[in-house]
Amino acid sequence: MHDSTVLGPQTSSAKLGRVFIYAILAFLVLFYLMPLVVMFLTSVKSMADIRTGTLISWPKEFVFDAWGKAWSSACTGVACEGVSGYFFNSLKIVLPAVLISTFLGALNGYVLTKWKFKGSDLFFGLLLFGCFIPFQVVLLPMAQTLGWLGLANTTAGLVFVHVVYGMAFTTLFFRNFYVSVPSELVSAAKIDGAGFFTIFWRILLPVSTPIIVVCVIWQFTQIWNDFLFGVVYAAGDTQPITVALNNLVNTSTGVKEYNVEMAAAIIAALPTLLVYVLAGKYFVRGLTAGSVKG
Numbered sequence: 407m408h409d410s411t412v413l414g415p416q417t418s419s420a421k422l423g424r425v426f427i428y429a430i431l432a433f434l435v436l437f438y439l440m441p442l443v444v445m446f447l448t449s450v451k452s453m454a455d456i457r458t459g460t461l462i463s464w465p466k467e468f469v470f471d472a473w474g475k476a477w478s479s480a481c482t483g484v485a486c487e488g489v490s491g492y493f494f495n496s497l498k499i500v501l502p503a504v505l506i507s508t509f510l511g512a513l514n515g516y517v518l519t520k521w522k523f524k525g526s527d528l529f530f531g532l533l534l535f536g537c538f539i540p541f542q543v544v545l546l547p548m549a550q551t552l553g554w555l556g557l558a559n560t561t562a563g564l565v566f567v568h569v570v571y572g573m574a575f576t577t578l579f580f581r582n583f584y585v586s587v588p589s590e591l592v593s594a595a596k597i598d599g600a601g602f603f604t605i606f607w608r609i610l611l612p613v614s615t616p617i618i619v620v621c622v623i624w625q626f627t628q629i630w631n632d633f634l635f636g637v638v639y640a641a642g643d644t645q646p647i648t649v650a651l652n653n654l655v656n657t658s659t660g661v662k663e664y665n666v667e668m669a670a671a672i673i674a675a676l677p678t679l680l681v682y683v684l685a686g687k688y689f690v691r692g693l694t695a696g697s698v699k700g
Contacts, residue, residue: 442672449473449669456664472665476673480666482653489670491643492650496630496677498561499646503568504625510569511576511621512614516606518577519584520592530581536574541634544571552639559641567639568629575628576621583617584610616692623689627678647674 444462449472451465459466478488517523518530548567549558557563587610595605636646651674655667682689 445668445672449476449665449672451665453661453663453665469665472663473669473673475663476654476666476670480654480663480670481657482650483657489647489650489654489673492645492647493673495561495640495644496646496648499564499568500626500629503565503572503629504622506565507569507572507576507625508618508621510573511578511580512611512618513606514573514577515580515582515584516610518581519587520589520605520610521602530577533574533577536571537578541571545634545638549639558639559644561640561644563639564635564644564646567635568625568632571635572625572628575624579617579621579624580614583614587613616688618692619685619688620692623681623685626681630678 447462447465448456450468450470451459452467452469452471455466455469476488477490479486480488482489482492514533518526548570552558552563552566555563555566557566591609592605595609600608630646631648632646633648633652636649637652640646640649651670654670
């Protein structure tokens with residue numbers, strides 16, 4: 407009797423608190439999804455429907471012609487070939503840049519924690535400056551470097567830029583993760599005769615899955631959504647999809663087709679949305695596994 411008297415009010419209070427929390431979460435979900443919902447509804451409306459309706463009105467008829475036009479025949483400047491070519495340009499840039507910068511970050515983090523050398527802490531501190539340098543600061547020196555290397559206005563040049571700029575972040579992630587890995591494992595492997603790369607491949611990398619996922623998601627998002635480097639260091643058919651989307655929205659010829667623009671914007675955002683939906687929980691798990699320590 408005493409227990410039920412005590413637990414009753416607590417249970418009701420807990421239920422009320424849970425309902426309140428769910429209500430807040432539901433509101434936040436609707437708030438953050440509203441732009442995406444508006445974009446999708448606009449993309450499946452006809453132009454006549456857009457002109458007569460409101461921003462959030464329900465489509466009178468679902469029409470997907472704008473998606474086809476955005477993909478294959480919308481004008482992005484002087485060319486009217488849609489955003490499909492630029493979409494694949496972004497894939498050609500982001501895939502090698504993510505893989506190379508993640509691998510180099512893992513190698514740097516391994517050296518800076520398990521094979522420390524004189525001045526390694528100073529080297530790591532100087533490397534961290536790369537995390538805080540604004541994009542605009544490196545535009546001119548990077549343009550000069552790309553010119554010297556013969557990579558100006560090429561896809562390989564953009565890969566090079568993103569690898570250099572992203573390596574500071576990936577090194578920071580891996581270094582902080584490897585600090586939490588017991589050094590006794592490396593010492594024991596050395597006693598058994600394992601060398602530098604054997605320890606890296608067979609001991610460090612197999613336990614690095616959480617931080618690899620963090621780096622892949624981080625780098626993929628940063629590189630895919632980049633506009634500044636893409637518009638400065640690429641030209642013509644080597645430009646990424648963010649530049650094409652800007653050209654599509656700001657073109658001054660023809661009728662303004664909001665449904666096509668919204669469809670193109672969703673196409674440009676789909677890969678990053680997909681990455682976060684499929685691997686978002688691993689991103690948080692990887693961060694809490696050690697990347698924010700040290």
